[in-house]
Amino acid sequence: MLKDADSVKDLGKMSSVLEDYSPIQIGTSGVLGKRQFTVVGRIQLRYPAGMWNEWYLLFDDGVTSWLGDSSGMYTITAEFKIDPRAATELPVFEHLQPGQNFPINGALYTAAEIRTADCIGGQGELPFKVGEGYQAKVADFRRGTEFITLDYSDSPRPVVYTGLAVTLESMKCQLLRDDDTIQRAAGRYRGKLDALDCPSCGSGIKYIPGVTATLVCPACHAQIDAASPKAAVLAAGERVAAVPMTIELGATAKINNQDFTIIGMMRRADDEGTQWNEYLMYGTRAGFSWLVETDEGWSGANVMADWPVEYSPGAPTVTVDRSQFSRLYDYGSVVTFAAGAFNWRVAAGDRTRVQEFAAGQIRLAAETTEQEMTWSRSTPVPADQLKAWFGDKFKGRVGPAAAKGGKRRYRDTAKYIIWFMLAINAIPLLMNFSGTWFLSLLGAAAIYLPAWFMDNEDKS
Known part of the structure; x- marks a missing residue:
């Protein structure tokens, strides 16, 4: 979710990250596709509703990416070189609203999350120096299984990242922290x-x-x-x-x-x-x-x-x-x-x-x-x-008591309709019972049987 600033040659280092329960650590390795990577750094970000980690990955071929780590959900993002003409059409950060569609690189994507977060710590090797007061302005977009991140941290014209959801198992991660290591560092078991x-x-x-x-x-x-x-x-x-x-x-x-x-x-x-x-x-x-x-x-x-x-x-x-x-x-x-x-x-x-x-x-x-x-x-x-x-x-x-609340709701409604129908037809029934009872019974069946069928469909 953050920039990959390859143009920044001076690797910054930070310390004093907040100890957390992530199983990932500096030195964790894994495989994405057929490419091996190693975790070489991370930064932590906090926004009003929570906090997440961004782990900096270095692949064996020299390419870098970010591994987002939030509440046990993991995503890998890498910069996407968008056509300069299409870049001018990207939305303005202040105009973004969740649930709205925006055209990005020729397709409509739905805005999923718009965040302004403060960097609260980091460690290891990073592609840029992050000082006190650094803010990340990012927006995530979804389209089916695809998602795109626009990073507005350094400029009104965002950097575009494409990403995919992953699991630690799918990446065959090694050198993860085990429960005992996490417990010793954080004081409790995750x-x-x-x-x-x-x-x-x-x-x-x-x-x-x-x-x-x-x-x-x-x-x-x-x-x-x-x-x-x-x-x-x-x-x-x-x-x-x-x-x-x-x-x-x-x-x-x-x-x-x-x-x-x-x-x-x-x-x-x-x-x-x-x-x-x-x-x-x-x-x-x-x-x-x-x-x-x-x-x-x-x-x-x-x-x-x-x-x-x-x-x-x-x-x-x-x-x-x-x-x-x-x-x-x-x-x-x-x-x-x-x-x-x-x-x-x-x-x-x-x-x-x-x-x-x-x-x-x-x-x-x-x-x-x-x-x-x-x-x-x-x-x-x-x-x-x-x-x-x-x-x-x-x-x-x-059992039956639970079914009363919702599993018989169509039949209960049908009963009220039938009683109402009988009430308004009470006089015709009394005056000509032999001629109207069959039609009334047929009408009641036409109301009740579909309700019975729908309630049984709900149970299946």
């Missing part, structure tokens, strides 16, 4: 549930060291910086009514042979006041995912790496993986309650614009704030399955 006392009220807060940037105290709702060496209060909490949690913070489950822990929960409301709960899960190998609890039931959601290729704001449909999804809803949402740990800064009052699309039981959601846009994919999860995963830590209804 990914293991820990606790600290809230600096504001003293209450205990469970969190996952090294992967959570912000804590929200369940007792006093203070926002706490969990990315610094010493936990510090970012903002005093507002007094809000406690929200009962269907899954307890700290609850663990083994899902698809991977261990997950519930680390955070927030309650959101839409423009009409409808509310729902979202539970943030973390797995050491799987990263972050969500369990969403609504009046219709439960669903599991994951952030998407593959975006719609031809997305445009307000479009009635989007296509992902050759499947077409139709627009369902477009609404604003606000966080009304938050507690636990999150990998970004969250607080009551945070607002997001949400667009939902559906194809069968699969739903896509595009969520847009002033700084970023994300896409997620969700599928239904039966309450019985959640009970099997989390045991006594799951307090929700299961």
